[in-house]
Amino acid sequence: MTPACMARGQNKGRVAAIDLGKARVGVAVADELGMFAHPRPPLDGARQQAVLAALAALARDEGVTRFLVGLPLELDGREGSAARRAMGFAQALADAAGVAVELVDERLSTVEASRRLREGGTNSRRARARVDGAAAAVLLQAWLDRQGQG
Template identity: 40%
Template sequence: MRVLALDVGSKTIGLAVSDVGGSMAHAREVLRRQGHKLDSAAVLALASELEVRALVVGLPLELDGSEGHRARLVRRFLKVLEAAIAEAERALPVHTWDERYSTAAAERTLLEADVSRAKRKQNIDAVAAQFILQGWLDAQARRRESSTPDDRGEPW
């Protein structure tokens, strides 16, 4: 089961996708923002193409865990995205995931890989989405491992 993750920024949306087994995240691409409706349509088209079964959207929480201005902007996009999913009559659950530190982790990873500044700028949002997705996938795996045999249904 594939999962698609989004790192929603003001100018771009970084995308990452899991492997079919839902255990490993891979950076995919970066979309230029064109407005909530067009962005939602692009995400849904990719989700359909990749046959994903769930979306994970990074929620930029404040350091204290509260939702600030950036999180409210992402929540506005989420409303449009969920409306587009409903309009398309798709069963595509949308999950949010704390994305604090994902961009910093992506930057560190790209620096350690000695990626040029220009390439880092082009790819950082997709790599941040990869960190978001891997965190979510790992949490789902831990949840499945700690569940009792009677409640091992699909967590997504």
């Protein structure tokens, strides 16, 4: 399954990004104009079926027609076990939600999110609780910015 084949589908509607973690799943949703990413509270990553159900409900309730799933490639670009896990999750999400799912390179998105939270004055304890959504927002905002250039 390649990102290109999963990316085909509807082009209208809102876009949401997912930062897949084992403990927490970060979520961010684009505004109605498709210009800005807004983080949402994280989902409990312990039960994949519950995450998939919550994301399918998000797609239904908020008109999400495309999910971006962060693809955690190794720094040298290779696919490791985390990337394979993300690919499997992306396929399961496409099946559960019935919308387009695109894999997006997420290397360093959590590092960038942590940096932005620190710069914004968020202390380390609060940052841990918010970093997953912030990482999903970093991923989504970069994708939205690239779309606006086309």
